[in-house]
Amino acid sequence: MKQLLILGAGTAGTMVANRLNHLLDSDEWKITIVDQHETHYYQPGFLFIPFGMYSKNDVMKPKRDFIPAGVEMIMSPIELIEPEHNRVRIQKDGRYLNYDFLVIATGTGTRPEETPGLAEHEWYNSIYDFYTIEGALALAKHLRTWQGGRLALNIVDTPIKCPVAPLEFIMLADWFFYEQGIRDRVDLTLVTPLPGAFTKPVASKHLGNILEQKGIKVVPEFLIEHVDPDAKKLVSYDEKEIEYDLLVTVPLNKGSDVIARSEMGNELNYIPVDKHTFLSPKYPNIFVLGDAADVPTSKAGSVAHFAVDCFSENFLRYIDGLEMLPTFDGHANCFIESGFGKGLLIDFNYDVEPLPGRYPLPGVGPFKLLQESEMNHWGKMMFRWMYWNILLKGQELPLPARMSMAGKWK
Amino acid sequence: MATRVIAGKTVQVNDEGFLTEPGEWTREIGQVLAQEEGVGELTDAHWKVIDFCRQDAKDSGKAPTLRRITGAAGVSTKDMFKLFPKGPAKKVARISGLGKPEGCV
Incomplete structure (x- = not known):
């Protein structure tokens, strides 16, 4: 029996477990997946919680529901990966798990404690995050009675999970305060270390224009050094200051500590x-998928999905002794909620930045790339169902894993 | 790919003015690019960072991020902003003849 060990039962790990369970011969392969948390969160849904659009129950299900029978699931923190010995030590009973092949899918997470002043006495008082269930729920409660003022949304550093979420948050906030009848009493500012609204030039310009039309300010090239929680201001490394009444932070993102320990x-x-191919250059039997990998594409579920598509085919070649094909092209696509029941869609890869056009059918759509439409919004709303019922279970979507230029224009 | 002459040498550059061939870079080119970036005359403190970035890029194949530089070269983030004001990682990468740092996707 060959042993395939998967670390992490998040979006990437769960998809890999399902896909390979289907593709590998169960007489020859044993698949084990390890995770320390019982609950799978639909993370794209966190964005909607502060505005009362989703509740807690909309975004959580037991992880076990998505792990197929035949795959062994172990609930335990992971202590150490020992690639020289082809084994992993877990906390539960101090066990060692041996492997022939290892897939690391331990993801990334927010670290507010890495920025002085952030996670101290004003945390969940006048400072909130929305990348955790706790933060999203606490912020929802705060916004229900907030009377207005200066709302600053600060991205601490890049890369971050789902790089469009901060833009969506601030556009949804614009809509939310309009509906509450207090938009004229709210000052919305996006404070980012990037040179503009987004990382890639064409999208940055389009999105920057949309923000401007909505009366949302952008402060670019602001790398935060600390927060002064009492004076309520952000201070950058080059000593610029921004005052706020309510701070929504996207804290530093970092991979799992087990990676550092190992x-x-x-x-x-x-x-x-x-x-x-996601193969480690150092260890010929270790692959890294999802947010845990250091690859120059977005840290996002859509990327993990396309990556798992490419990886699974390649893994079958690899174990048969064939060369892997360089199939993964950095493909990402993301719906961007822009408020007032509309949304945008972007589709890009390592080499091609997000461009205007139609998707997935060239010229037809129904989705519009890099332009606002109601259909895009409904696409995003439908996506939650697709995530739980199709994507996580490793079923095929009728979308090519590799990006196509058809239907895009410059 | 566009070319331009810097410090008497013809080099290949991309549309953002980054050298595309690190091998074409010279210290004189570094000084000219530093002037263009508003960094001015390069001091030993600047060169320590530039030399680190050149070496790191040679080893890893890509320009280091700010966090990589401060973690591995022994320079604080605050000093990096003093040495290369506004966007230090991007500035030092351009002055060092490297591509734009990745990781900001």
């Missing part, structure tokens, strides 16, 4: 891998 990652605990 000395396998970079300074943010992301693991270097080949960006087309």
